[in-house]
Amino acid sequence: STFKVEKTEHVAGSKIAHIGVVTGGMFKTGDVVTLKVDAKNRRDTCRNHSATHLMQKALREVLGTHVEQKGSYQDADRTRFDFSHFQAMTAEEIKAVEDLVNEKISEGLDVKTAVMGIEDAKKSGAMALFGEKYGDEVRVVKMGEFSTELCGGTHVKNTSQIGQFKILSENGVAAGVRRIEALTGDNVRAYYEDMEKKMHEAASLVKATPDTLADHIRKLQEELKAVKSENESLKAKEAQSALGDVMDKVVEIKGVKFLASALKDVDMNGLRDLGDQLKEKLGSGVILLISEKGGKVNLMTMATDDVVKKGAHAGNLIKAIAKEVGGGGGGRPTMAQAGGKNPAGIDNALKAAPEVLEKMIG
Incomplete structure (x- = not known):
């Protein structure tokens, strides 16, 4: 018979009770038992x-x-x-x-x-x-x-x-x-x-030894920092180039400048950054940017305070056209964003936007 001790407790003064479970056989009062301690x-x-x-x-x-x-x-x-x-x-x-x-x-x-x-x-x-x-x-x-x-x-x-x-x-x-x-x-x-x-x-992953691992990691961090800096510089140049191209697409709707453009592989953060630059360059008006990235559609609109007073509303504009790309969204009068699942509808969204904006402006 075996009995697995799980804990011990003091009982009746100095006596110690062994508490556990019977894992094999049977025990009765008076049995002589041998205690085996797990030494390790x-x-x-x-x-x-x-x-x-x-x-x-x-x-x-x-x-x-x-x-x-x-x-x-x-x-x-x-x-x-x-x-x-x-x-x-x-x-x-x-x-x-x-x-x-x-x-x-x-x-x-x-x-x-x-x-x-x-x-x-x-x-x-x-x-x-x-x-x-x-x-x-x-x-x-x-x-x-x-x-x-x-x-x-x-x-x-x-x-x-x-x-x-x-x-x-x-x-x-x-x-x-x-x-x-x-x-x-x-x-x-x-x-x-x-x-x-x-x-x-x-160390093996970066082709170093344990002794040179720290120096190797520092070198990789410096190289990564340089690559990130170069990447940011290229992005800035591309953005500046894109600014020049899209500014040619500015039209006027009831005296309000409107700029709408479709871009490739730009995420929502990129659209907002580009939108801020365009708004500064435009001075006054409404901006609509749409981009397809990874099979999905990102939409972002911005409106300056002066045209909001004339009736323009970025949130209502994007809400109206997002359905063209199978999505939805909204936001404030001065800035709004949306997402969609149908890139094939981007052209329809761009075509619908001027008409929606025209109805807003009094």
Whole structure:
């Protein structure tokens, strides 16, 4: 018969109850059982738990004595520790905590436990969890002269058994509460091995070595910046060229200048930028720009304040003609935009626009 222990609890004073599930066979009162501990799981959990004690003390030394435990969880994979602090830790503070914990690990501090009265424990300087209720007797865990806490958990015999300590992350979980997640022992080595593998993969992608990767990335960033600058310059030149071409299409409708033009492969942002330039060059009037891009249609209209007073309305204009390209839209009197799904209707939209505008103007 087998029984998987999932947790333990103190019952009837010093007795400990093992709680879990029967995974095979049957048990009856009086059976003699053999306890088998998962040695690796226990060892890794001990490492994480003891490292958490060192970390809490290190946090108080680096950040200040306002740091108090607000939550904690350890298993064989990692440790998670919540603590009171008023802002995100800096990279320098995280490194200082990490370095101090690793220093205490390398010093090989003996980890000693003792059961004593609560008052004696307080006199010894043991740190207690704020708001926690303790019995008359408590267990004190002391790591050299560095850390002394009330704790009933499992620990290493000497801090050197923790091996290594690495902080993975630090972030906020509530107002005034920060959370650190960290690794110890074999898990730190596995973490660095994974990081090394990823670094080699990244270096391979840009045809560099891990040693030259940073310089290679900086060079690529400079090249990308130059390409973007050149691209923007070309776009500006194309826009200026387009301005000259479309200005020839200006017509007058009841004394209002109207400019309508169809363009290729220009997105909505591009239409707005071009529209602003055209409006400045036109001075007064209404502008309609339509572009097909990726099988879809973008429409944008602008009207200057003076022609709006005469009845022109960019939103109503675009709403009326967008149906010609299988779409819809609207907007303010001075600026509106729409989208459509039928590029074949662009010519009809351009033809319909002057008639719509003419009806608006009084």
